Amino acid sequence: MEVSDGEVRALARAADDAHHTALAQLPDELAERHRPPPPPGGRRGLLRAVVAGGVALGSAVGLGRLGVAPATAQDLEPPPPGLDTARFTASIELAAAAIYDGAAARGVLGVALVDLSQRFAGHHRDHAGAFNALLPAEHQVVTPNATAMNTFGPQLQAVDDPDQLIGLLLGLEEAAVATYLAAVAVAAPPGEIDAAAAILPVEAQHAVALATVLGARDDALRSFERADGAMTLAAFPIGPS
Amino acid sequence: MLRAGAGALVIGVPGLLVACNGGDDTPEGDDTPEGGDGPPSPATVGDADLTVLRTATSIELLLVEAYDRIAGRRRPDLGAPARELLARFADHHAEHTQSLRAAAVAAGGVAHDDANEALRARLLVPGLDAATTRVSVLAFARELEQFAAAADVRHVRGLVDPELRRTVLAVGGAEARHVAAVRGLLAVIPAPDAFVDTALALPDDYTLD
Numbered sequence: 001m002e003v004s005d006g007e008v009r010a011l012a013r014a015a016d017d018a019h020h021t022a023l024a025q026l027p028d029e030l031a032e033r034h035r036p037p038p039p040p041g042g043r044r045g046l047l048r049a050v051v052a053g054g055v056a057l058g059s060a061v062g063l064g065r066l067g068v069a070p071a072t073a074q075d076l077e078p079p080p081p082g083l084d085t086a087r088f089t090a091s092i093e094l095a096a097a098a099i100y101d102g103a104a105a106r107g108v109l110g111v112a113l114v115d116l117s118q119r120f121a122g123h124h125r126d127h128a129g130a131f132n133a134l135l136p137a138e139h140q141v142v143t144p145n146a147t148a149m150n151t152f153g154p155q156l157q158a159v160d161d162p163d164q165l166i167g168l169l170l171g172l173e174e175a176a177v178a179t180y181l182a183a184v185a186v187a188a189p190p191g192e193i194d195a196a197a198a199i200l201p202v203e204a205q206h207a208v209a210l211a212t213v214l215g216a217r218d219d220a221l222r223s224f225e226r227a228d229g230a231m232t233l234a235a236f237p238i239g240p241s
Numbered sequence: 242m243l244r245a246g247a248g249a250l251v252i253g254v255p256g257l258l259v260a261c262n263g264g265d266d267t268p269e270g271d272d273t274p275e276g277g278d279g280p281p282s283p284a285t286v287g288d289a290d291l292t293v294l295r296t297a298t299s300i301e302l303l304l305v306e307a308y309d310r311i312a313g314r315r316r317p318d319l320g321a322p323a324r325e326l327l328a329r330f331a332d333h334h335a336e337h338t339q340s341l342r343a344a345a346v347a348a349g350g351v352a353h354d355d356a357n358e359a360l361r362a363r364l365l366v367p368g369l370d371a372a373t374t375r376v377s378v379l380a381f382a383r384e385l386e387q388f389a390a391a392a393d394v395r396h397v398r399g400l401v402d403p404e405l406r407r408t409v410l411a412v413g414g415a416e417a418r419h420v421a422a423v424r425g426l427l428a429v430i431p432a433p434d435a436f437v438d439t440a441l442a443l444p445d446d447y448t449l450d
Contacts, residue, residue, distance in 0.1 A: 116430075119430075120432070122435070123432070123434075123435040126435040126436070127435065127436075130436070177414060180410075181407055181410060181411060181414065182407075184397060184403070184406040184407055184410050185403050185404060185406065185407040190398070193397065193398060193406065194398055196410075197394045197397040197398060197406075197410055197413070197437070198394055198436040198437045198439070199435075199436065199437075200410060200413075200414050200417075201390050201393075201394065201413055201414050201416070201417030201437050202417070202432060202434065202435060202436060202437060204414040204415070204417045204418050204421075205417050205418065205420065205421035205431055205432035206432050207418070208418045208421035208422055208425070208431055208432070209421055209425075209430070209431040209432050212421075212422075212425050212431065217422060217425065218329075220418060221329060221333075221415075221418050221419070221422055222415055222418070223332070223333040223336045223337070223415055224336070224337075224340070224411040224412065224414075224415055225410065225411040225412075225414035225415060226411070227407065
């Protein structure tokens with residue numbers, strides 16, 4: 001490990017204020033840019049993109065690392081119109097937060113990495129909040145994506161090695177990056193494009209941070225983001241709101 | 242380098258590039274409100290997107306220039322790991338340039354050749370002047386990459402063509418990774434914020450016509 005526990009913990013604390021300042025501004029910005037739902041069929045942006053971008057799975061640190069079965073062409077059905085776009089991403093973000101929480105609670109990671117996991121879990125909850133802010137209250141998502149939890153939960157419990165656990169989280173982040181890159185590839189309401197664009201780079205940074213912990217920072221420094229490994233609605237359906 | 246006949250003007254407002262068409266290319270009877278939420282007309286889409294691509298390319302060219310100038314210095318001694326990292330960033334930005342230039346040509350425009358002059362004056366020159374120690378060079382690199390990533394996020398919002406959004410965000414994500422890597426060398430947390438702060442890319446006086 002290249003970063004000491006004390007360094008990571010101190011740095012995480014120092015960054016907290018800046019994080020919450022940025023967070024405090026985002027929901028207002030998103031809400032202002034978001035418009036009421038367009039006519040039926042119009043709010044499909046992110047999910048259509050996720051579906052469209054989910055064909056080429058299998059990046060080196062993508063879902064394969066998590067043991068998730070890649071989506072196939074048969075999975076790529078158009079999502080239903082309506083409010084599922086933001087709901088899907090909110091459910092995935094809540095799952096990511098829960099997975100980090102689970103990782104932190106395993107007792108496998110040192111104090112600094114537990115702290116880092118909690119910080120990143122907080123980011124993912126904030127991301128879920130940004131998407132939920134686009135939704136009417138009755139359609140906001142409060143439960144993690146069940147498929148994601150059922151997929152990652154057992155893996156989370158099965159690993160006893162810190163590096164394996166960090167590798168699992170790294171794969172999750174790379175899959176999330178791919179999901180958002182796929183998401184912006186089709187037309188979507190402005191609020192959803194804004195959120196995806198503002199979130200993808202952060203999850204890419206999470207990946208770099210985790211890769212650095214593994215001593216593999218340079219592997220995470222790519223010249224372009226890729227959409228392969230994107231999570232899809234078909235593979236990770238939304239539960240009831 | 243607007244396409245012939247286009248009368249597009251891109252107005253930058255926080256988080257949004259709004260294309261206002263001069264009228265020549267607007268299909269007769271098109272009542273889409275300018276800058277509104279309705280679908281833009283085809284003519285407006287192309288011109289606005291080409292403007293974004295030109296600006297994004299000019300930023301990438303500026304970053305290539307910045308890292309070239311840093312690499313050409315003997316002092317401060319950055320040490321091999323930092324020097325190699327910045328060289329890698331320069332390679333990435335050269336690739337980004339090529340990608341954006343190709344996208345512009347594919348969209349019916351012209352590949353942009355020049356580094357951004359406004360940012361050279363505002364970011365590059367003072368940044369290089371201040372970069373006299375290893376830490377200040379790395380801080381300058383962080384500033385450049387933060388700016389580039391934030392600008393890309395803003396640009397994604399302004400793009401109408403869905404595939405171009407992916408093209409630009411694929412670049413912006415890579416630049417955010419650069420930020421995290423440099424922050425690691427500076428011994429600060431690599432990913433402190435939950436969202437990209439697009440205010441880092443303001444004022445947008447660098448937006449090309």
